[in-house]
Amino acid sequence: MTRTANDGRLRMTILGGYLGSGKTTWLRHQLFKGAFGHTHILVNEAAETPVDDTLLSAQATGITMLAGGCACCTGKADLIAALRSIIDTRSREHSDNRKIDQIVLETSGLADPAAILSAIREDSVLVHHIRVAEIIVLVDASNAADQLATEHLSRLQIEAADRIIVTKADAVSPPQLATVVATAKQLNPAANIEAAVKGQPFALDDLPDAKPIDLPDLIGDSAPITPTRITIGPDVDWATFSVWLSALLFARGDDLVRVKGVIDTPAGPLLLQTVRKSVQPPELLPPEVTRNENQVVFIGRSYTSQDLQRSLEYFTHA
Template sequence: MTDARRPDLIPLTVLTGFLGAGKTTLLNRLLRDPALSDTVVIVNEFGAVGLDHLLIEAIDENMVLLGAGCLCCTVRGDLIATLEDLLRKRDNGRITPFRRVVIETTGLADPAPILHALIYHPYLVMRYRLQGVVTVVDAVNGFGTLDAHPEAVRQAAVADRIVLAKADLAADTGALRARLHALNPSAPIDPPDVPAETLLGGFFGLDGKGADVRAWLGEAQAEGHGQAHGHAHDVNRHDAAIRAFSLTSDVPVPRAAFEMFLDLLRGGHGPKLLRLKGLVALADAPDRPVVVHGVQHVVHAPVTLPAWPDDDRTSRLVLIVHDLDPAFVTRLWDAFLGRPRIDAPDAAALTANPLAIPGG
């Protein structure tokens, strides 16, 4: 049962993309959309973001009011401190209550530390809800950027949605789209003029909307992509070792087995686990599925839904991993579920020594 005294969770979106990808252009367009009124935008420094035409009033040294009705503030070296300060100002009536947060990262940022804070910090998880990661990719230079910079690959790999910017300047985007889809098959690839509510909304919330679950998991697209992509990789390609795949179960999963599976996976191979998200039926309460999501070694405590969002009662986990063989993760999953696909000696070895699971 929901605690009536607990404030509603504030949805938060991470906007990322490599240097010059077009994040600022996209952010400027989004801030003109009335759907983003009462939004806080967090950037690393004002000098890096061309929002001057939208600034109308300074609130303090780190925060200004935008003409679109949004607040904009800086990350003062510590994202957690900034998010906590915003909540204090909101709760004390020092700023107008906001209903959404967008974090715009630097072009060289690895999104993982930000996601860590949002799903692990004990206070932030009580007030903010990670709505999703939006990654902007430059259609003109994106292929070369992915070849040269592992940060760009990780930004695309953890995305819930990908925005392909500058497509009108590119002769052909087919090869880039295919590479992005192979890297992250569950992420839709959107044009830069996608409506704000579509881009920043529609991810999985806790309201039980079935369409949101399917979009958030993307399990249909991810299924079957656990193996090699089916084409040769250049030795300089940083995404050759990144795989997306799904784990499923048609029968409820024992709670102890599920918790031990997660513990072994994150404990033994946390740095290789770029993203994990899923909806699982536990054997002790199969009619109330749990939502789980994690980044690297940090897995958020599962949240129990009051009911299934639709008629599909299949448990499914979507994983994006780096240098970790999906076949071994699948065998570990099967071992804990007691499936006959794996023989007893192999199952015992996997569960006894998860650190021995080789990379991809």
Template sequence: MSDGRVKATPPVAEDTRLRLTIIGGYLGSGKTTWLRHQLFEGVFGKAHIIVNEAAETPVDDTLLSAQASGMTMLAGGCACCTGKADLVEVLRRLCDARTSQRAEERTQGQIILETSGLADPASILDAIRQDGVLVHHIRVTEIIVLVDALNASDQLRTEYLGRAQIEAADRIIVTKADAVPVNILGRVAATAQTLNPAAQIMAATKGQFVPLQDFSAALPFDLPVISGNEPVVPTKIDIGDDVDWATFSVWLSALLYARGADLVRVKGVFRTPAGPILIQAVRKSVQPPELLPQEAAINQNKMIFIGRGYIGDDLGRSLDFFAS
């Protein structure tokens, strides 16, 4: 029988686990460009950045390190499969470092994981949940997946991974929104919503959010059943000092024209007299070169090619023959 007194509600314990945001998206979707802008705007505060690249020679760490409180590079394998053990080790190390701090010095730390374009965020989430240490020290707050508006139609029709990434997202950001007509942008958003009805869908251009018009009447792309594809693999070529910028740019244009459907992604930093230039291409579309600060010299003249249906050594021989 109640005595009429209101019982005090016990206080809810504060969740002091490290917060982890996973940023995914297919090759060339603009993850680094978007994240650079968010870090510059202070959206994630003083975050520790983990960058995962499937290729052994990283590029994105140079572009992100200036705005990060800490940086860890995982190169040479996807964090969802071949690089999973390395990711777990890094996350455990970050947890240990925070635990060693005195309780009054701890803040609610933030980790950002920029995944490889070949990674499935759902597999990374599973790895954290299945690890007896990480599950108690890390809270995955959001999975953000970027979708390339310019190439989404082809990618989602042919690449199962592109669909799986969208299906794992809490929030979907359609990038390069200014590069396609409004009706195509609407179809990309509608297709993403079909694949993941629960996700929030937004649009961005060059890392900045832009309005996304109502797409409720847009028709999603017809997505056929995908049979087994030849795997997409990364390869690296070192560009010799005898190859100048003009020669390389003409060779790359010819290569993308002939093999753009096979080369899903090209990325690297080229040394020029004016300074290091960031080169990025998605299939046959080359982004305008970006002049980087001199400290980006660490991996200059190392270009990463990611695709299928070619032998990596052939690319180097092709460039050498063209430059001779």
């Protein structure tokens, strides 16, 4: 596969998908396999505390963190500046010895890939140096029905895709998977549709016939989705925190769309991730690739970091 555009512009892939769709997991596997060649990764997180970049840095040629705003709107200026810096560095290198031959932007789960594409095309500098070759959007098979029924952004992401990858394909039954695939095809008939499990390809052969989900009209969300974070103090052990989080998700799982962070435990740093009320199996991380331990990011509606911090402290000392 050609890594750079034929006209000399640097090839770029935009990787999108709603909160919790598995973008980092999928990208880690692609980098490990060498699917993107010598790649500079840009990681965009809506929260000010980054998590995903620590999981990707080992396989990337270079990595840039864009935290504290979505690259399609509040973080757009930072994205443009980062891309200009990459092309400036590349232009100073010898043409036969360029270390970077592609850029991959892992977007925030709250980003619209189409808006990012427009921003690049409308920039007077970037349009001459970067070609967005593909927009890949991941769709969480286990949560797609709820997300597409309630979140207009999740539909916009699918509609913008050149390639759709249905993740967590083994977490649902074949009829449910077929329904998600049929819905994605209805929203974007032109996109190629694949499936994956923990970054590995998953065959879509022999799926039963299925009708798309009957999606309601959405004018706007009831409240904006925003990120916040809390710090887990040394007096809160993993067992206490996990019980508190389980209770919180039971009570507020529909409002807390995504939770992620790295918690220090006796066994080592533990990667914690949830999607709505579903807690993904924690992953033990190598100590040398982690930072921001004991800071957890919460992304959702109708709460504040002060609310969460007070709740955890009350639970801990009750």
